[in-house]
Amino acid sequence: MxxxxxxxxxxxxxxxxxxxxxxxxxxxxxxAGGDVHLLVAGENAGAVASEAxxxxxxxxxxxxxxxxxxxxxxxxxxxxxxxxxxxxxxVIAAATSFGKNVLPRAAALLDVQPVSxxxxxxxxxxxxxxxxxxxxxATVRSTDSVKLVTIRGTAxxxxxxxxxSAAVESTDSAGDTGLSRFLGQxxxxxxxxxxxxxxxxxxxxRGMQSGDNFAMLxxxxxxxxxxxxxxxxxxxxxxxxNDYQVGQTGKVVAPDLYxxxxxxxxxxxxxxxxxxxxxxxxxxxxxxxxFQVADYGLVADLFQAxxxxxxxxxx
Amino acid sequence: xxxxxPIKRVIDANVKVRVKADESGVELTNVKMAMNPFxxxxxxxxxxxxxxxxxxxxxxxxxxxxxxxxTLRTGLAMGADRAILIQTDVALExxxxxxxxxxxxxxxxxxxxxxxxxxxxxxNNQTAQMVSALLGWSQAxxxxxxxxxxxxxxxxxxVDGGLENVNLNMPAVVSVDLRLNEPxxxxxxxxxxxxxxxxxxxxxxxxxxxxxxxxxxVKVSEPPARQAGVKVASVAELVEKLKNEAKVI
Numbered sequence: 001m002x003x004x005x006x007x008x009x010x011x012x013x014x015x016x017x018x019x020x021x022x023x024x025x026x027x028x029x030x031x032a033g034g035d036v037h038l039l040v041a042g043e044n045a046g047a048v049a050s051e052a053x054x055x056x057x058x059x060x061x062x063x064x065x066x067x068x069x070x071x072x073x074x075x076x077x078x079x080x081x082x083x084x085x086x087x088x089x090x091v092i093a094a095a096t097s098f099g100k101n102v103l104p105r106a107a108a109l110l111d112v113q114p115v116s117x118x119x120x121x122x123x124x125x126x127x128x129x130x131x132x133x134x135x136x137x138a139t140v141r142s143t144d145s146v147k148l149v150t151i152r153g154t155a156x157x158x159x160x161x162x163x164x165s166a167a168v169e170s171t172d173s174a175g176d177t178g179l180s181r182f183l184g185q186x187x188x189x190x191x192x193x194x195x196x197x198x199x200x201x202x203x204x205x206r207g208m209q210s211g212d213n214f215a216m217l218x219x220x221x222x223x224x225x226x227x228x229x230x231x232x233x234x235x236x237x238x239x240x241x242n243d244y245q246v247g248q249t250g251k252v253v254a255p256d257l258y259x260x261x262x263x264x265x266x267x268x269x270x271x272x273x274x275x276x277x278x279x280x281x282x283x284x285x286x287x288x289x290x291f292q293v294a295d296y297g298l299v300a301d302l303f304q305a306x307x308x309x310x311x312x313x314x315x
Numbered sequence: 316x317x318x319x320x321p322i323k324r325v326i327d328a329n330v331k332v333r334v335k336a337d338e339s340g341v342e343l344t345n346v347k348m349a350m351n352p353f354x355x356x357x358x359x360x361x362x363x364x365x366x367x368x369x370x371x372x373x374x375x376x377x378x379x380x381x382x383x384x385x386t387l388r389t390g391l392a393m394g395a396d397r398a399i400l401i402q403t404d405v406a407l408e409x410x411x412x413x414x415x416x417x418x419x420x421x422x423x424x425x426x427x428x429x430x431x432x433x434x435x436x437x438x439n440n441q442t443a444q445m446v447s448a449l450l451g452w453s454q455a456x457x458x459x460x461x462x463x464x465x466x467x468x469x470x471x472x473x474v475d476g477g478l479e480n481v482n483l484n485m486p487a488v489v490s491v492d493l494r495l496n497e498p499x500x501x502x503x504x505x506x507x508x509x510x511x512x513x514x515x516x517x518x519x520x521x522x523x524x525x526x527x528x529x530x531x532x533v534k535v536s537e538p539p540a541r542q543a544g545v546k547v548a549s550v551a552e553l554v555e556k557l558k559n560e561a562k563v564i
Contacts, residue, residue: 295544
């Protein structure tokens with residue numbers, strides 16, 4: 001039995017979280033035996049299948065092609081996963097908005113209770129996952145014959161994107177359910193790295209006072225090659241769009257360096273960033289809870305400190 | 316069109332959860348409980364659909380222990396018309412809940428299910444997708460906008476890179492995200508009125524559903540604690556430490 005990874009992509013390229021899922025799959029294969037296979041279901045996504053075949057640790061790429069897979073609709077992907085699942089001990093996906101949408105639907109069709117957002121593999125059937133926004137860690141054992149699992153990308157290193165030479169095999173479509181149609185998307189345009197995979201993240205909170213003031217963070221981000229994030233308070237105040245949100249209800253990040261600017265450090269925000277390697281907090285309130293998790297805290301007015309920081313980075 | 320809104324009783328979002336010393340779970344005794352915040356958003360949206368004349372009836376349903384009645388009464392006070400409690404002492408998993416909900420849907424025949432995208436206790440983010448699969452209905456998760464358009468439903472979804480628009484056949488299952496609406500507070504008169512609204516109690520046995528858990532909790536432990544670091548006096552000191560001590564820039 002092997003491990004099947006459902007690959008997320010946009011028909012042109014794989015999403016970075018696939019590499020983290022492959023690492024989790026390789027780890028699972030170490031416990032359960034078997035190979036790691038990747039499912040690329042898309043529309044004219046041959047280039048993605050070729051890219052997937054290069055990933056170190058992947059033994060086979062299953063490529064399903066059809067217009068019904070053009071936009072990652074769960075209604076069409078789930079039956080395809082069900083068709084393939086009997087040959088696998090585990091079916092996994094990264095816990096992105098794509099993976100969270102598709103995997104539970106497939107699990108229900110297989111009469112399996114999926115395990116969401118695991119942060120560690122203990123054995124072939126036992127996993128660790130955060131509950132209560134990361135305020136507790138549950139160790140759980142699945143008794144289902146095939147295990148469907150989503151993995152927390154920040155908890156597993158990215159597999160090498162090159163070095164593999166997997167065979168690409170075509171697999172038949174499971175058809176179009178016709179239940180839903182993709183109309184369009186409005187993706188946030190940014191030249192900066194993606195929030196969940198960036199090595200450095202700089203986030204602003206309510207203390208930023210306005211969306212315009214985020215321009216200060218952008219200048220620092222440009223110098224550091226950082227992604228920009230925000231607390232839920234900043235998003236709720238309308239400073240920045242929701243996809244900037246780091247936290248329990250937003251994105252989970254674990255960069256090498258996380259700069260929290262004008263963020264008080266609500267539990268819900270900490271849940272999304274406390275696994276960062278180094279945390280810096282700049283806040284004028286020295287009692288702010290963010291200082292309890294920060295490696296380096298600076299009690300200062302951010303409107304002075306951030307431009308100073310930007311200037312100091314030139315040095 | 317009937318709208319069915321499954322809701323969950325969870326530890327209040329403002330309470331700091333504590334792991335039990337024996338690592339069997341988190342402490343629930345004498346802890347303030349409330350409706351899951353995402354479920355409140357789902358109830359609000361359903362009530363707005365009724366106020367707009369799109370929905371004819373809003374039914375809230377919860378599965379759990381007797382005290383889940385309180386959560387259902389909150390939903391009724393927000394404007395739902397009636398409630399169903401699927402009463403059980405078994406700790407239910409999303410698969411079991413999805414099966415229970417399917418049985419309720421088969422009986423009630425709603426045109427739309429609105430659910431929170433996840434409960435803030437287990438953080439599973441599964442039930443909507445699973446009940447949709449069992450029903451063979453369309454699904455839209457993480458909705459930030461929902462508009463009924465004849466026999467179709469247009470939904471804007473919050474996805475990782477931004478927003479996505481989908482068009483669903485009805486009946487449909489929609490899981491809601493934070494930006495969909497701002498839930499109302501129930502007024503005192505409505506809380507009083509809610510006490511007289513119908514609340515029906517059934518059991519998993521009545522619905523013919525086996526709710527035996529598939530995933531065993533081995534233990535629940537404290538997350539690794541993060542130690543507070545040092546305070547720096549200036550931006551210059553901060554940059555120096557990041558460069559030479561932490562070596563991250």
